[in-house]
Amino acid sequence: MEPRPVALKVLDWLSVILLLIASYLTLFWAPTEAVMGNVQRVFYFHVAAGWVGMIGFLLAVFSGIMYLIKSDMKWDIIGLAGIEVGLVFSLINIVTGAIWARPIWNTWWTWDPRLVTATVMELVYVAYLMLRQGIEDPERRARFGAIYAILGFVSVPLSFLSIRIWRTIHPVVIGSNDPGAEGTFDMTADMQTAFFFSLFTFTVFGVALLWHRIRIGRLQDKVERKKMELMS
Amino acid sequence: MLEQVEQTRIKVQTSFWKAMWAVVWKDLAAERRSREMLSAMLTFSLLVVIIFNFSLDLNPSIQREVTGGLLWVTFTFAGTLGLNRSMAIEKDRGCLDGLLLAPVDRSAVYFGKVIGNLIFMFVVEVIVLPIFSIFYNVNLFNWGLLAVIFLGSIGYVVVGTLFSTMTVQTRSRDMLLPIITFPVVFPLIVAAARATTFILQGQPMDLIWPSINLMIAFDAIYAAGAYLLFDFVVEE
Numbered sequence: 147m148e149p150r151p152v153a154l155k156v157l158d159w160l161s162v163i164l165l166l167i168a169s170y171l172t173l174f175w176a177p178t179e180a181v182m183g184n185v186q187r188v189f190y191f192h193v194a195a196g197w198v199g200m201i202g203f204l205l206a207v208f209s210g211i212m213y214l215i216k217s218d219m220k221w222d223i224i225g226l227a228g229i230e231v232g233l234v235f236s237l238i239n240i241v242t243g244a245i246w247a248r249p250i251w252n253t254w255w256t257w258d259p260r261l262v263t264a265t266v267m268e269l270v271y272v273a274y275l276m277l278r279q280g281i282e283d284p285e286r287r288a289r290f291g292a293i294y295a296i297l298g299f300v301s302v303p304l305s306f307l308s309i310r311i312w313r314t315i316h317p318v319v320i321g322s323n324d325p326g327a328e329g330t331f332d333m334t335a336d337m338q339t340a341f342f343f344s345l346f347t348f349t350v351f352g353v354a355l356l357w358h359r360i361r362i363g364r365l366q367d368k369v370e371r372k373k374m375e376l377m378s
Numbered sequence: 379m380l381e382q383v384e385q386t387r388i389k390v391q392t393s394f395w396k397a398m399w400a401v402v403w404k405d406l407a408a409e410r411r412s413r414e415m416l417s418a419m420l421t422f423s424l425l426v427v428i429i430f431n432f433s434l435d436l437n438p439s440i441q442r443e444v445t446g447g448l449l450w451v452t453f454t455f456a457g458t459l460g461l462n463r464s465m466a467i468e469k470d471r472g473c474l475d476g477l478l479l480a481p482v483d484r485s486a487v488y489f490g491k492v493i494g495n496l497i498f499m500f501v502v503e504v505i506v507l508p509i510f511s512i513f514y515n516v517n518l519f520n521w522g523l524l525a526v527i528f529l530g531s532i533g534y535v536v537v538g539t540l541f542s543t544m545t546v547q548t549r550s551r552d553m554l555l556p557i558i559t560f561p562v563v564f565p566l567i568v569a570a571a572r573a574t575t576f577i578l579q580g581q582p583m584d585l586i587w588p589s590i591n592l593m594i595a596f597d598a599i600y601a602a603g604a605y606l607l608f609d610f611v612v613e614e
Binding site: 274276279293 | 541544
């Protein structure tokens with residue numbers, strides 16, 4: 147067993163400390179939103195989780211392309227890590243969104259383009275994991291995984307377009323809003339501080355988890371190789 | 379010396395079109411003799427149509443709004459049956475290895491399979507459409523609708539054929555194909571179902587065009603993607 151690298155240990159502790167501070171900032175320090183009340187505080191972690199999820203999936207697409215070019219197992223391990231971390235964070239994103247939507251939109255769920263696209267994306271990557279599970283040969287598993295990660299991701303923007311005919315009611319806090327958006331608000335300076343701090347925290351946390359997952363992947367790969375050596 | 383080898387190789391290599399049509403012809407001949415795939419797809423489609431009618435308890439006013447969706451659900455499910463079968467026969471009897479060993483461009487094999495599957499899909503659609511018309515009392519003979527079905531089937535088969543080549547090489551096989559195909563073809567099926575419903579409702583064309591454009595874009599992107607990636611799928 148290799149010891150955890152020092153940088154990773156630092157990152158772990160940093161994530162814990164940052165998460166504690168971010169929780170304090172978003173739950174107590176940031177002002178309560180005038181119209182929506184306390185439930186608006188979900189927003190800080192909601193956006194941050196969605197952001198990390200997106201980074202994970204983009205990393206997987208990039209690794210997929212790199213794997214097909216280089217056929218290096220390293221890229222498969224990185225891609226899988228990106229998708230697993232991405233899946234967890236997008237799930238947090240969807241669930242926190244639903245919690246916010248219950249009081250604001252008066253429903254847990256609505257067939258809004260943003261919501262459906264996020265869910266279809268989640269399903270694409272669940273399917274990715276199932277596809278991998280069905281393949282024993284590591285090299286083929288990596289190859290099919292790379293192909294599916296690329297083709298699946300292409301479908302995400304198309305899904306958004308395909309349901310875009312309905313106006314979205316999902317608010318856009320940064321950038322311009324759809325006139326039909328419900329539950330939007332303007333951030334005060336303190337809110338912005340809390341928001342960007344959560345974004346930073348989740349990014350650090352996400353990177354730490356990615357690193358751990360890549361490390362586990364490497365160790366798994368090593369164990370598999372040793373097993374093969376012993377058997378042959 | 380090397381140049382000579384290269385030249386003979388070029389001579390031996392069958393042209394792309396010839397190879398592609400040979401694969402299509404092989405699929406059609408096999409199906410003409412066994413009739414396994416089409417009969418399964420057709421019976422299944424009929425059952426879906428009937429089950430939908432009773433489980434949704436459709437009255438005429440709702441029917442008009444849901445026919446488009448029902449039609450596409452039927453085609454997608456029936457298509458999965460066909461796609462699974464079409465690749466399973468290649469794999470089970472070792473035909474796939476033979477096809478891949480042939481000195482032809484591998485994408486010719488892929489597009490041959492696509493056209494073969496597309497033909498089966500069209501045959502099923504040609505038979506299911508009039509049945510739908512009768513059962514649900516709507517007129518489905520409309521050039522716009524045929525164009526939508528054409529575009530939708532192409533995209534679905536392009537993705538499905540590529541993925542079924544992947545799933546036959548896995549442990550869980552048939553089970554996996556719909557799971558990995560449906561999330562990816564989701565935008566295509568949504569666009570197709572919406573365009574179909576609008577056409578049946580007699581809506582103006584400017585409402586329908588966005589869906590049709592999306593389907594064209596989907597078909598083009600995935601045909602190009604599959605062309606680029608098929609070699610990786612069958613690489614040994």
